[in-house]
Amino acid sequence: MKHQTIILAVLMMAACSQDAPPAQELPTPEASATSTARPDMIPDALVDTDLTAPQSDFSADLQPMTMQVFRSGELPQETIQAMNDCIEATRTSGDTEKICVGLIMDTCPEDAFTTADMVACVGYEFDYWTDRLETAVDRLSELYSEDDDEFGEEGAISVSLTGMFTAAQEDWHEFRRSTCQLESMRFRGGTMGRVTGSTCMVELTAHQVIHLEDQILLFEDY
Numbered sequence: 001m002k003h004q005t006i007i008l009a010v011l012m013m014a015a016c017s018q019d020a021p022p023a024q025e026l027p028t029p030e031a032s033a034t035s036t037a038r039p040d041m042i043p044d045a046l047v048d049t050d051l052t053a054p055q056s057d058f059s060a061d062l063q064p065m066t067m068q069v070f071r072s073g074e075l076p077q078e079t080i081q082a083m084n085d086c087i088e089a090t091r092t093s094g095d096t097e098k099i100c101v102g103l104i105m106d107t108c109p110e111d112a113f114t115t116a117d118m119v120a121c122v123g124y125e126f127d128y129w130t131d132r133l134e135t136a137v138d139r140l141s142e143l144y145s146e147d148d149d150e151f152g153e154e155g156a157i158s159v160s161l162t163g164m165f166t167a168a169q170e171d172w173h174e175f176r177r178s179t180c181q182l183e184s185m186r187f188r189g190g191t192m193g194r195v196t197g198s199t200c201m202v203e204l205t206a207h208q209v210i211h212l213e214d215q216i217l218l219f220e221d222y
Helices: 002-017 067-072 077-090 115-151 161-185 191-221
Strands: none
Touching: 067 115, 115 161, 115 191, 161 191
């Protein structure tokens, strides 16, 4: 299984790093609250956590990318569609995080073993969830703005839901940054810190996307 091979490679890298001089402190996972840069870390999903859970119809239908496609920097459209289908199919059951997170990493080439390749693989997954996050934030901001325009002066207090949502998102970005920085520093600059920090970024971003998209559906159905 591909994950098992990558697990061995990462663990060997971690073992070799034990006798090496201490690594420099990792850069902050994100430059700002609006940054979409890929985290320069490797997820521990490739080491000891199977984010994809049991084999699903969505992963079974996907073929690994060729190295040519992988190097192109463009995620295949069928992979994007499989992720979209997975999220929609699992939304009501609440299994989206268990089944869908990690599908993109599963499509990376079997021979993408270098650190740069693994980071690029994680970047595909991180970018996918970041794009969905930005779309969800934009849509929810529109809904809150419309609600403020219609009901902003009503009720016991005058409140701006748009302003509160913006502040909440800023707080969440700081939470993600500090939480994932803490995860990455647990190994005091060792290789495994890059692993845990990157996994944290992917997991928290995916979790926030699912939460916000659920809020959008509730808002639109209200």
